[in-house]
Amino acid sequence: MNRQRIKAMPIFGTRPEAVKMAPVVEALKRRPETFDIKICVTAQHRELLDQVLSLFRIEPDFDMGIMQANQSLSYTTSTILTRLEDILKEHRPDWVLVHGDTTTSMTAALAGFYQRIRVGHVEAGLRTGDRYAPYPEEINRRIADTLSDLHFAPTQGARDNLLREGYSPDTIHVTGNTVIDALLSIIHQGEGQTAGLLNSLVMPGRRLIVVTAHRRENLGAPLEQICHALIGLAHHYKKTVQIIYPVHPNPRVRETVHRLLGQVENITLTDPLEYLPFVHLLNRATLILTDSGGIQEEAPSLGVPVLVLRDVTERPEGVEAGTLKLVGSDTQGIMDETIRLFDDPVEYRRMSQAQNPYGDGRASERIAHVLAKWSLS
Ligand code: UD1
Numbered sequence: 001m002n003r004q005r006i007k008a009m010p011i012f013g014t015r016p017e018a019v020k021m022a023p024v025v026e027a028l029k030r031r032p033e034t035f036d037i038k039i040c041v042t043a044q045h046r047e048l049l050d051q052v053l054s055l056f057r058i059e060p061d062f063d064m065g066i067m068q069a070n071q072s073l074s075y076t077t078s079t080i081l082t083r084l085e086d087i088l089k090e091h092r093p094d095w096v097l098v099h100g101d102t103t104t105s106m107t108a109a110l111a112g113f114y115q116r117i118r119v120g121h122v123e124a125g126l127r128t129g130d131r132y133a134p135y136p137e138e139i140n141r142r143i144a145d146t147l148s149d150l151h152f153a154p155t156q157g158a159r160d161n162l163l164r165e166g167y168s169p170d171t172i173h174v175t176g177n178t179v180i181d182a183l184l185s186i187i188h189q190g191e192g193q194t195a196g197l198l199n200s201l202v203m204p205g206r207r208l209i210v211v212t213a214h215r216r217e218n219l220g221a222p223l224e225q226i227c228h229a230l231i232g233l234a235h236h237y238k239k240t241v242q243i244i245y246p247v248h249p250n251p252r253v254r255e256t257v258h259r260l261l262g263q264v265e266n267i268t269l270t271d272p273l274e275y276l277p278f279v280h281l282l283n284r285a286t287l288i289l290t291d292s293g294g295i296q297e298e299a300p301s302l303g304v305p306v307l308v309l310r311d312v313t314e315r316p317e318g319v320e321a322g323t324l325k326l327v328g329s330d331t332q333g334i335m336d337e338t339i340r341l342f343d344d345p346v347e348y349r350r351m352s353q354a355q356n357p358y359g360d361g362r363a364s365e366r367i368a369h370v371l372a373k374w375s376l377s
């Protein structure tokens with residue numbers, strides 16, 4: 001049979017999209033008889049993106065290199081939209097594949113739609129129900145869903161969200177979350193490679209709290225309150241806890257965090273870690289404090305409790321599984337919840353049970369399968 005190959009263009013631009021699209025790229029590439037792949041990165045992130053590209057050995061066919069310091073939402077949106085037009089006109093893929101809820105995801109879906117190219121949305125259907133939390137991601141993902149022909153929902157809950165909004169069940173496929181594919185593909189690799197780095201960072205004999213916080217809605221006063229909670233915890237557990245915080249390169253995050261936490265004895269600030277050592281660091285943690293989306297999905301697999309530095313989450317499955325608890329950004333609230341967890345072994349054990357509600361590591365295979373079936377039917 002001499003069928004034409006399906007031209008698919010995964011488009012992504014930030015660290016979390018790269019982590020979660022890497023296994024999709026691999027799954028499509030495993031079917032060279034079916035797919036002709038061209039990879040496009042917007043480079044909405046530069047260093048954070050390149051770390052992931054290098055780990056998963058992905059060489060983009062198009063690199064738009066758009067990142068600027070302190071980039072605004074309008075700058076990223078308009079630049080990506082304009083530059084993608086030329087790339088899509090020239091290459092004319094059958095499918096544009098986008099992931100999640102970033103500016104890149106939303107804009108690439110729109111650029112595909114403008115060229116009447118079909119759009120597949122990986123990690124479709126996540127919702128908090130609050131337009132401003134996370135901001136602007138809640139609206140980005142709704143727009144991406146509206147623009148998409150196929151919705152790859154990571155969970156049944158995400159599918160239900162889409163059905164409630166009137167999307168046709170034919171377009172929705174529950175696949176699991178591709179972050180689990182990424183995590184499982186690297187978790188047992190390279191522990192030797194990362195041990196040196198981690199041993200130089202981690203203070204032996206202490207409980208380890210790993211922190212990340214970068215969300216726009218937390219910038220300014222909420223991030224300051226989070227930092228004050230970390231100072232309080234560092235003092236409360238002066239000799240028994242170490243806090244490691246890989247700081248996001250966003251200058252607004254760096255300024256606050258380095259100003260407030262730079263000189264605290266048992267708080268270690270680092271640059272963002274590459275994905276492999278970061279996952280191994282999470283694995284050594286007693287507790288994670290984060291506002292990240294992806295880490296909320298990884299932690300239940302690792303069995304590490306997470307206090308989520310947000311008021312709402314689009315990942316209720318992790319809360320239901322018992323690993324995640326929402327604590328917001330209030331200084332006293334974060335301190336109280338952390339101390340309560342450290343003082344209550346029963347509650348700590350309950351939250352540490354590894355229960356992964358996000359799939360079996362085969363989400364990308366399912367996505368490739370659906371895409372092939374849908375295109376050829
Ligand atoms: C974006 C995503 C958010 C995701 C986050 C992951 C949107 C709307 N939001 O956040 O969902 O959780 O990325 O990290 O797309 N920077 C660097 N080097 C890098 C990356 C960033 O220097 O490799 C700096 C730049 O100064 C940049 C700033 O960080 O201006 C913020 O990056 P940006 O992608 O605009 O961040 P967010 O939109 O906050």
Ligand code: UDP
Nearest residue numbers: 016019246272273274275278292293294295
């Ligand atoms: N991550 C990483 N190094 C770090 C911090 C995070 O590799 O120093 C990974 C993390 O494991 C997850 C992803 O980056 O897979 C999440 O990215 P981020 O928190 O920036 O974005 P979000 O998921 O909130 O959109």
